[in-house]
Amino acid sequence: MPVPASDTGSPPKSNRVARRRDRKVADILAAASEVLAERGYHDTNLDEIAERIDLSKATLYHYFPSKETLVMACMEAVGTEVNGKLRAIAADRSVPARDRLIALIKYQLDTIVHRSPHMASLFRQPLDWPEAYRERIRELQREHYSIFRSVVREGVKNGEFHVDDEAAAIHNLYGGMNYVPVWLRPTRKKDFSQMSQAVVDSLLRLFMSPGAAT
Amino acid sequence: MPVPASDTGSPPKSNRVARRRDRKVADILAAASEVLAERGYHDTNLDEIAERIDLSKATLYHYFPSKETLVMACMEAVGTEVNGKLRAIAADRSVPARDRLIALIKYQLDTIVHRSPHMASLFRQPLDWPEAYRERIRELQREHYSIFRSVVREGVKNGEFHVDDEAAAIHNLYGGMNYVPVWLRPTRKKDFSQMSQAVVDSLLRLFMSPGAAT
Amino acid sequence: MPVPASDTGSPPKSNRVARRRDRKVADILAAASEVLAERGYHDTNLDEIAERIDLSKATLYHYFPSKETLVMACMEAVGTEVNGKLRAIAADRSVPARDRLIALIKYQLDTIVHRSPHMASLFRQPLDWPEAYRERIRELQREHYSIFRSVVREGVKNGEFHVDDEAAAIHNLYGGMNYVPVWLRPTRKKDFSQMSQAVVDSLLRLFMSPGAAT
Amino acid sequence: MPVPASDTGSPPKSNRVARRRDRKVADILAAASEVLAERGYHDTNLDEIAERIDLSKATLYHYFPSKETLVMACMEAVGTEVNGKLRAIAADRSVPARDRLIALIKYQLDTIVHRSPHMASLFRQPLDWPEAYRERIRELQREHYSIFRSVVREGVKNGEFHVDDEAAAIHNLYGGMNYVPVWLRPTRKKDFSQMSQAVVDSLLRLFMSPGAAT
DNA sequence: GATGAATGAGCCTTCATTCAT
DNA sequence: TATGAATGAAGGCTCATTCAT
Numbered sequence: 035m036p037v038p039a040s041d042t043g044s045p046p047k048s049n050r051v052a053r054r055r056d057r058k059v060a061d062i063l064a065a066a067s068e069v070l071a072e073r074g075y076h077d078t079n080l081d082e083i084a085e086r087i088d089l090s091k092a093t094l095y096h097y098f099p100s101k102e103t104l105v106m107a108c109m110e111a112v113g114t115e116v117n118g119k120l121r122a123i124a125a126d127r128s129v130p131a132r133d134r135l136i137a138l139i140k141y142q143l144d145t146i147v148h149r150s151p152h153m154a155s156l157f158r159q160p161l162d163w164p165e166a167y168r169e170r171i172r173e174l175q176r177e178h179y180s181i182f183r184s185v186v187r188e189g190v191k192n193g194e195f196h197v198d199d200e201a202a203a204i205h206n207l208y209g210g211m212n213y214v215p216v217w218l219r220p221t222r223k224k225d226f227s228q229m230s231q232a233v234v235d236s237l238l239r240l241f242m243s244p245g246a247a248t
Numbered sequence: 249m250p251v252p253a254s255d256t257g258s259p260p261k262s263n264r265v266a267r268r269r270d271r272k273v274a275d276i277l278a279a280a281s282e283v284l285a286e287r288g289y290h291d292t293n294l295d296e297i298a299e300r301i302d303l304s305k306a307t308l309y310h311y312f313p314s315k316e317t318l319v320m321a322c323m324e325a326v327g328t329e330v331n332g333k334l335r336a337i338a339a340d341r342s343v344p345a346r347d348r349l350i351a352l353i354k355y356q357l358d359t360i361v362h363r364s365p366h367m368a369s370l371f372r373q374p375l376d377w378p379e380a381y382r383e384r385i386r387e388l389q390r391e392h393y394s395i396f397r398s399v400v401r402e403g404v405k406n407g408e409f410h411v412d413d414e415a416a417a418i419h420n421l422y423g424g425m426n427y428v429p430v431w432l433r434p435t436r437k438k439d440f441s442q443m444s445q446a447v448v449d450s451l452l453r454l455f456m457s458p459g460a461a462t
Numbered sequence: 463m464p465v466p467a468s469d470t471g472s473p474p475k476s477n478r479v480a481r482r483r484d485r486k487v488a489d490i491l492a493a494a495s496e497v498l499a500e501r502g503y504h505d506t507n508l509d510e511i512a513e514r515i516d517l518s519k520a521t522l523y524h525y526f527p528s529k530e531t532l533v534m535a536c537m538e539a540v541g542t543e544v545n546g547k548l549r550a551i552a553a554d555r556s557v558p559a560r561d562r563l564i565a566l567i568k569y570q571l572d573t574i575v576h577r578s579p580h581m582a583s584l585f586r587q588p589l590d591w592p593e594a595y596r597e598r599i600r601e602l603q604r605e606h607y608s609i610f611r612s613v614v615r616e617g618v619k620n621g622e623f624h625v626d627d628e629a630a631a632i633h634n635l636y637g638g639m640n641y642v643p644v645w646l647r648p649t650r651k652k653d654f655s656q657m658s659q660a661v662v663d664s665l666l667r668l669f670m671s672p673g674a675a676t
Numbered sequence: 677m678p679v680p681a682s683d684t685g686s687p688p689k690s691n692r693v694a695r696r697r698d699r700k701v702a703d704i705l706a707a708a709s710e711v712l713a714e715r716g717y718h719d720t721n722l723d724e725i726a727e728r729i730d731l732s733k734a735t736l737y738h739y740f741p742s743k744e745t746l747v748m749a750c751m752e753a754v755g756t757e758v759n760g761k762l763r764a765i766a767a768d769r770s771v772p773a774r775d776r777l778i779a780l781i782k783y784q785l786d787t788i789v790h791r792s793p794h795m796a797s798l799f800r801q802p803l804d805w806p807e808a809y810r811e812r813i814r815e816l817q818r819e820h821y822s823i824f825r826s827v828v829r830e831g832v833k834n835g836e837f838h839v840d841d842e843a844a845a846i847h848n849l850y851g852g853m854n855y856v857p858v859w860l861r862p863t864r865k866k867d868f869s870q871m872s873q874a875v876v877d878s879l880l881r882l883f884m885s886p887g888a889a890t
Numbered sequence: 891g892a893t894g895a896a897t898g899a900g901c902c903t904t905c906a907t908t909c910a911t
Numbered sequence: 912t913a914t915g916a917a918t919g920a921a922g923g924c925t926c927a928t929t930c931a932t
Contacts, residue, residue: 051894058895076290077376079922090897092925097895101923155373159288202446206424206454213423232416236454240420244452245459269912293905304914306908315906483891502801504718507926518893520929529927587797590719630874634882637855638848660844664882668848672880673887693915700916721901732918734904739916743902896929908917 071150113174131189285364327388345403499578541602559617713792755816773831
C-alpha cells in the first residue's frame with residue numbers, strides 16, 4: 035500500500051516544510067515586531083525576541099542572517115500591509131475623495147496607535163543601515179505618501195478640497211496623523227481612540243478653504 | 249575685590265571656582281547637545297562628547313554623575329530656553345493671537361530644523377530612564393504645550409480662531425510643526441525653509457472654521 | 463546475478479549500497495579538499511562543503527562523525543595518493559637515483575602548487591586534534607620523508623650523490639620543495655612553474671659535493 | 677616653596693604615564709606573541725591573552741583597537757627586530773659574504789625555533805586582513821628577503837658564491853631556513869639545535885658550484 | 891539516507907562606570 | 912580637578928554538532 039496517487043515524492047514534503055518554515059518566520063516576525071514596538075530598535079536585542087518565542091538566539095540566524103535583516107523584514111511586512119490596505123481604500127473611486135481621505139487617516143491612526151509608534155518611528159529614524167535597506171524604506175514611504183497625495187489630488191481636482199500648497203498641506207496631514215507622543219501613549223490609549231474623530235475632523239480643515247474669521 | 253559683600257573668607261574663591269565650573273558645565277552641555285543632535289541618543293557615547301571638548305571621559309563624571317543626567321541636562325537646557333522664548337512671544341498681548349501663534353510656530357520650526365530633529369525626538373522617545381527624569385520631561389512638554397494652548401485659547405476667546413475640538417487642533421498643530429522626516433532632512437534643508445511659510449499658512453487653517461466647500 | 467559467490471541474501475544490496483556510499487564519500491572528500499585548499503582549515507566550514515555537493519550539512523554526519531574526521535580523511539586521501547605516486551617513482555631502480563629524485567621533486571612541486579599550499583600546510587600545522595590523528599599524520603609524513611630519503615641513500619651509495627649530513631640535506635630539500643609563500647601564489651603561478659626547473663637544479667646541489675670555491 | 681626648576685608641569689607626568697603605558701603595551705605584546713606562538717592565529721583568543729597578564733579582555737581594547745591590530749603589532753615588533761638584527765649582520769662588509777650569510781642563516785634558524793614557527797607562519801598565511809596590513813607584511817617580507825639577497829649578491833660578485841639562478845637559490849635557502857615541521861618541533865627542539873650547523877653547511881652548497889660527481 | 895531545525899559554547903567588540911593617582 | 916586604566920555586562924554573530932521527522 036504505497037503512496038496515494040494524489041501525493042508525489044518531494045513536493046508534499048517540501049510544501050509542508052515550507053509551510054512550517056513560513057509559520058515560524060511569521061512567529062519570529064510577530065515577536066520581533068512586538069519587541070521592536072515596545073522597546074525601539076536600539077533597545078531590542080535578539081535574546082529577547084528569541085526568548086519570547088522560546089527559541090535560541092542562534093536559531094534566529096537560521097531564519098534571518100542578521101538583526102538588520104530581521105528588523106527590515108518586520109518593516110517590510112508592516113509597510114506592505116499598510117500600503118496595501120491604504121491602496122485598497124484609495125482605489126475605490128465610487129467613494130468621494132473626502133470620505134476616502136477620512137478612511138485613510140483613520141486607518142493610519144489606528145495603525146500607529148495599535149502597532150505602536152515605535153514601529154512607525156522605525157520608518158523615520160536614520161539608522162545606520164546598508165543603502166539597500168534605506169532605499170527600500172524610502173520606497174515604502176514614497177508609496178505611502180503617494181497614496182494620500184493621490185486622494186488629495188482627486189479631491190482638489192473635483193472641487194472637494196482646496197489647498198494653497200499641496201505639499202505643505204500633506205506635510206501637516208502627515209504630521210498630525212503620525213504624531214503620537216510616545217511618552218504618553220501607555221496611559222492614554224483610550225484618549226487617543228476617543229480623540230480619533232476629532233483629530234480627523236480637524237485635519238480635514240487642512241483641505242478646506244477657510245471661511246471668514248468673523 | 250569683586251567679591252559679593254555677603255560672602256567672606258573662602259567664598260570668594262568658591263565664587264571663582266563656581267564660575268569656572270559653570271563655564272565647564274556649559275561647555276560640556278554644548279558639546280553633548282551637539283553630538284546628541286548629530287547622532288541621536290543611542291549613537292552618542294561619552295567618549296565622543298569628552299573628546300570634543302578635549303576632556304577625559306572620566307572628567308565628565310566630575311560634572312555629571314551619569315550619562316542620563318548629562319543628557320537630561322541638555323534637554324533641560326533646550327527645554328527651558330525654548331519654552332522661555334516661546335513664553336515671551338506668547339506673553340505679548342499687544343499682538344493679535346494669530347500673529348503670536350504664527351511667531352510661535354515659526355520659532356518652533358526653526359528650532360526643530362536647526363537644532364536638529366534628533367534633539368526634538370529626545371522629547372518623544374521613551375528612554376528607559378528613572379521616573380524622576382521622565383516626569384521632568386513631561387513637565388517641560390506640558391509647559392511647551394500649554395504655551396501654544398494659551399495663545400490658541402485667547403484667539404478662540406476673542407474670535408480670531410474657531411475650533412471644534414481644541415485638543416485635536418493643537419494635536420495636529422503639534423504634529424505638523426514637529427514633523428520632520430529625519431531621512432530627508434540633510435538633502436532638503438532648503439526645501440524646509442522654503443516650505444516654512446506654506447506650512448504655517450496651512451496650519452493656520454486648523455484654527456479657522458472652514459468655508460463653503462465649493 | 464552479479465553477486466560475489468561468497469555473499470548471499472542481503473549482501474548484494476549491501477554491495478550496491480556500499481558502492482553508492484563510497485561514491486558519496488568520494489564526492490564529499492573531493493568537495494572538502496577543494497574548500498580546504500581554497501580557504502585553509504580555519505576558514506573552512508561544513509556548510510560550504512555541504513553546499514558544494516548539494517547536500518545538507520547534517521548529511522555529512524552520516525558519512526563522517528566530525529569535522530576532524532572529515533578533514534583527516536582528506537589528508538589521508540591526499541597523503542596516500544601522493545605517497546603512492548612517489549613510491550612508484552622511487553621504486554624504478556632502472557632509473558638513476560638522480561633522475562628519480564628530480565622526478566620526485568617535480569611531482570612534489572606540482573602537487574604543492576596545484577593542490578594549493580593550504581593542503582600542504584595542513585600537514586604542518588599543529589591542530590588541536592586527538593592524538594590518534596596526529597599520529598597518523600606523522601606516519602604519513604614519515605612515509606613521505608622516507609621515500610625521498612631512500613632515493614637519496616641509493617644515490618649516495620652508488621656515488622651519484624655526496625652529502626655531509628643526510629638529515630640536513632633532506633631537511634633543506636624538504637624546505638625548498640615545500641616552500642610556497644602563500645601570499646604570492648595567486649599572482650605568481652606562472653613564475654612558479656617557470657622557476658620549477660631552476661628550483662630543481664638548485665636543490666640538486668644539496669646532493670653534490672661543492673667544487674672549488676674560486 | 678613651589679616647584680623645583682628642573683621639573684615642569686605636565687611633561688614629567690606625561691613621561692611617566694607614557695612609560696607606564698609603553699611597558700603595559702610591551703607586556704601585552706609579549707603575552708600575545710606567546711599565545712600566538714603557541715596556538716596560531718585562529719586559536720588565539722583575546723581572553724587568553726588578557727588572562728596571561730591578569731587583565732580584563734576589555735582592557736586590551738584600551739591599548740589596541742582590535743584583535744587584528746594587536747596581532748599586527750606583534751608581527752611588526754618581531755619583523756622589525758629580526759630585520760634590524762639581520763641588517764646589522766649583513767652590513768659588516770669587513771666580513772666575507774659567506775660568513776655573513778652563515779650568520780644570517782643561524783640567526784634566522786634560531787628565531788624560527790625559539791619564537792616558534794607559528795610566529796613565522798603568520799607571515800606566510802593569507803589571513804583575511806585589511807589591505808593596509810597585508811601591504812605592511814609584504815613590506816617586512818621584502819625587506820627580510822632583500823637582506824639575504826644582498827649578501828648573496830655580494831658573494832656572487834666577489835666570487836665567493838656561484839649560482840645558476842639567484843632567485844631559485846634564495847627560494848631554496850628560504851625554504852630550508854624556514855622549514856620547521858611544527859608537528860615535530862615540541863619533541864625535537866634539541867635535534868634542531870644540533871642540526872643547526874649541519875643545515876647551514878648543507879644550505880651553503882646552494883651557493884657553490886657543484887664539483888665533479890665522481 | 892537525508893534534512894530542516896535547533897542550540898550551546900565561544901568570540902570580538904562596545905560602553906557606561908569606577909578608581910587610584 | 913583631571914585622567915589613564917580597568918572592567919562587568921551586554922550584544923551580535925558563527926559554527927560544529929544533535930535530533931526528530
